[in-house]
Amino acid sequence: MKLEPFELERIQSLWENVVEINLSESGVEPLRLSELVDVEDLRDIRLGYTQTNGSVPLRRLISKQYEGADEKNVIVTNGGSEANMVTVWNLAREEDRREILVMLPNYMQIWGYAGMMGLKREAFWLKNDGTRWAVDLEELKSKISSNTVAVAICNPNNPTGAVMRSDELRAIGEIADDHGAWVISDEAYRGSELDGNLSPTMWNYAERVLVTNTLSKSFAVPGLRIGWIAAKSREKIEELWAYTDYTSIAPSALSDHLAAIVFEEEMHDSIIDRTRHILRENWRVVEDWLSDNRDIFTYIPPEASAIFLIRYKSDIDSIQLAELLIREKSVLIAPGDHFLMPKHIRLGYGHHADKLPVGLERIAEVLRA
Ligand SMILES: Cc1ncc(COP(=O)(O)O)c(C=O)c1O
Incomplete structure (x- = not known):
């Protein structure tokens, strides 16, 4: 390819x-590292392989953001980029669904990788209506079909900085669920809202949801290379784990430890x-x-x-x-x-x-x- x-x-x-x-x-x-920890406290960390899908404490902390989830609904990845990659790789193996619908404009990783994995790509657009970037739901409805394996969105959106409203997410979730399609929701910028109101997560609006996320943006630690995928389907999370065995085996032990500190409430x-x-x-x-x-x-x-x-x-x-x-x-x-x-x-x-x-x-x- x-x-x-x-x-x-x-x-x-x-x-x-x-x-x-x-x-x-x-x-x-x-x-800086010293803003997260007393660097002396890191001296005895064992630099071995950590739990390959992410340590239980870290996955438990991540899962708290998603209603009804626990550590089994989460897999930790090396950045949001690995999260997106293994998700698309997995879905591109569904033989009877060969198309992906991607909301554009977007961070082009899913778009590019889906093309390389042989999926037919269709776009539905966020359109500048003069006051905001609004998703064109009619375009989504007209393009989705029984051949659609997934609808991919990025919310808050890269590159526009727009946040989709919960009624828009609900509509996307319903359209995808009606067609048996997954929703991949890249939420890398959730938490960085200028008005202080946390943006809605697709977790709440679709059954077949795959939320991807990262500590690189709102959490300001891209050098840790920690991301994750959260899904209501624990079977899907198990399946995705088999893919990370091939890509990176495990997150870095040090990053896993530090990521758990990032998630401590204070x-x-x-x-x-x-x-x-x-x-x-x-x-x-x-x-x-x-x-x-x-x-x-x-x-x-x-x-x-x-x-x-x-x-x-x-x-x-x-x-x-x-x-x-x-x-x-x-x-x-x-x-x-x-x-x-x-x-x-x-x-x-x-x-x-x-x-x-x-x-x-x-x-x-x-x-x-
Ligand atoms: C929307 C979005 N998703 C994922 C990524 C990947 O980031 P990382 O691999 O550092 O988590 C980026 C990076 O810019 C991004 O903008």
């Missing part, structure tokens, strides 16, 4: 450590507060810049996550624009074309508060020129 380059990850890998100002990051400034709440605080503070800077440049941009403000989409008024294509910004201004942004959104850029505002105003100004300068 043909390997499709994952353009977004590649442009970031190439340039994020080279440019002066990186506005392509989707998470917030990461935590720590969990303080990390989430920190994330939301960074986002609100930085968003003010972005808003000022946007209002100074109203004539060259349109946008919908993000509800969650450290990213949002800007539509710019210029003929330049978004990949050329990104290249120009790297070359002439040492600024990295994510081009909209990497999300199938031409004439847009995805801006990340969760990092480098000190450099944010300068980086933003450089983007406006290039577009005006």
